[in-house]
Ligand code: VG1
C-alpha cells in the first residue's frame with residue numbers, strides 16, 4: 402500500500418485544552434482538520450520506527466471514521482502495530498491500561514468526555530504517552546506549535562469495510578482486541594470480588610447508569626457477569642453515538658434518571674454513574690449524594706480495607722479547586738499531599754515517581770496509580786468494596802468520616818456558554834481587586850491572601866501559571882474562579898466554594914445553605930451577575 406503525501410495548510414485553533422483538542426464535530430469534519438492534528442502529534446512524539454500505538458474512543462459520532470483515518474496515518478508514519486478496541490471502543494482508563502500493559506509508545510484516545518455527542522455535538526482527540534497518562538503540557542504545546550506550521554501529512558488509503566478487523570496496512574499490523582477483558586481483569590486484581598459477590602447476594606441493591614456512553618459494556622461485564630448483580634442493575638448500557646441525546650456528565654443535573662431512582666421510593670442502596678469516556682464517577686447512597694472531594698477523602702482514609710491498597714498509600718494529590726477534605730486525611734495518616742492544577746496530566750509525574758497512590762478532582766474524577774487516568778468504574782468498585790467490608794450505608798460512611806475529620810462544605814457553580822469577553826471581564830475584575838482585598842473582611846470572613854495559582858512540578862521542575870484565581874480566608878474557607886478548558890462554545894466560568902465545619906452538629910446541613918454567604922461574597926467581588934447578566938448558574942454540583 403503506498404504512502405500518499407498530502408499538501409495542507411495550518412489551522413489556527415488546534416491548541417489542546419485541559420484534556421486534549423475538543424471541537425464541534427463540524428470543525429473536525431473540515432477537510433484536513435483531523436489529519437493536520439494527528440500529523441502534529443506524530444511529529445511531536447519522537448516515536449522510533451516500529452513503535453506500537455493504542456487507539457480507541459468513547460464511541461461517539463465520528464469515532465469510526467476518525468479511527469480509519471488515524472490507522473492509515475499511523476501506517477504511513479512508520480508504526481509497526483496499532484492495537485484497536487473492537488468497534489473502535491476503548492474507555493479512557495482501559496486505554497491507559499492497555500498502553501502500559503502492552504508497552505506501547507503511546508495511545509490516541511478519541512473522546513470529548515462529558516461533552517454531548519452526535520452530529521451537532523462535540524468530538525475530541527488526545528494523546529497519552531507511554532506511561533499511560535495524558536501528554537504533559539510541554540508535549541501538547543509542541544503539538545500546537547507543529548499544527549501552526551504544518552504543510553503536509555502522510556497517509557495510506559485503506560479499503561472501505563463494514564468493520565475493522567485484524568489486517569495489514571502496508572507493513573503495519575492492526576490488532577483488534579476485546580476492549581473490556583483486560584480492564585475487567587485489572588479490576589479483579591485490585592478489589593475483593595469474592596466478598597463483593599457475597600455482598601450483592603445479601604440483597605444489597607445497586608444501580609449503575611452508563612448514560613448510553615462507553616462504560617455500558619464494561620459495567621455489564623463487571624457488575625452483572627462477574628459479580629452477579631441482578632440483571633438490570635446497569636441501565637442505559639448500550640453506547641450510542643449521540644449518548645441518547647443526553648449530556649453524558651455524571652452530576653445531579655445531567656444524570657437525571659439516576660438521581661430520580663436514588664431519591665425515589667424504594668431506592669437502591671447504592672447508585673453510580675460515569676461519563677462519556679468512563680473516567681468520571683458520581684457516587685450516591687439512598688437519598689444521599691457524595692461530593693467528589695469527599696469521595697476522594699473517604700477512599701484515602703479507608704484504603705487499607707481494600708486488597709489492592711492494603712499496604713497503604715505513598716501519598717495523595719488533588720487539583721487546586723478540589724476541597725481540602727483529603728488534606729486532613731493525609732495529615733492524619735502522616736503521608737505527603739500535593740496540590741496540582743486542574744487536569745489529570747499533572748498527576749502523572751507524581752505517580753511515576755512513586756510519590757502518590759490516590760489522586761482526585763472535584764469534577765467527579767478519582768483514580769490511582771493502577772493506570773494514569775482517572776477511572777470511573779474503579780471508584781465505584783472501591784466504594785462497593787468499602788461498603789461490603791464496613792457494612793454501613795453510604796450516608797453513615799460520610800457522617801462517620803465528617804465526625805472524625807470535620808466537614809469541608811463544598812460546591813461548584815458553573816456558568817456555561819457565557820460570551821468569552823464577559824467571562825474574561827469577570828476574571829479581570831477579580832484580579833484587579835487582589836491588592837485591596839488582602840486583609841479586608843466580609844462579615845466573619847477575613848481575606849488572608851489572593852493569588853493566581855501556579856504550580857511548579859516537583860519532578861521535572863516545569864512551571865504552569867494562570868491556573869485559577871484564589872481568594873483564601875483566614876479560617877481556611879476559599880473562593881476560586883477559573884475558566885474551563887474543555888468547552889467548545891463561548892466560555893464556561895467556574896466558581897468553586899469551600900468552607901470548613903468542625904462541629905458535628907452542623908454536618909447534616911445542606912451544602913448550598915452552608916455556603917450561601919460565600920456565594921454572596923463571590924458575586925460581590927467579581928460583579929459576575931452584573932457583567933454576565935446571569936442570575937444563577939447553569940449547573941450546581
Ligand atoms: C474539566 C474539569 C477537570 C477535568 C477535565 C477533563 O476541565 O474541571 O477537573 O480534568 O474537565 O475531564 P475544565 O477545564 O473544563 O474545568 V474529562 O472527564 O472531560 O476528560
Ligand code: CO
Pocket residue numbers: 493514515676677678679680681
Ligand atoms: Co471523561
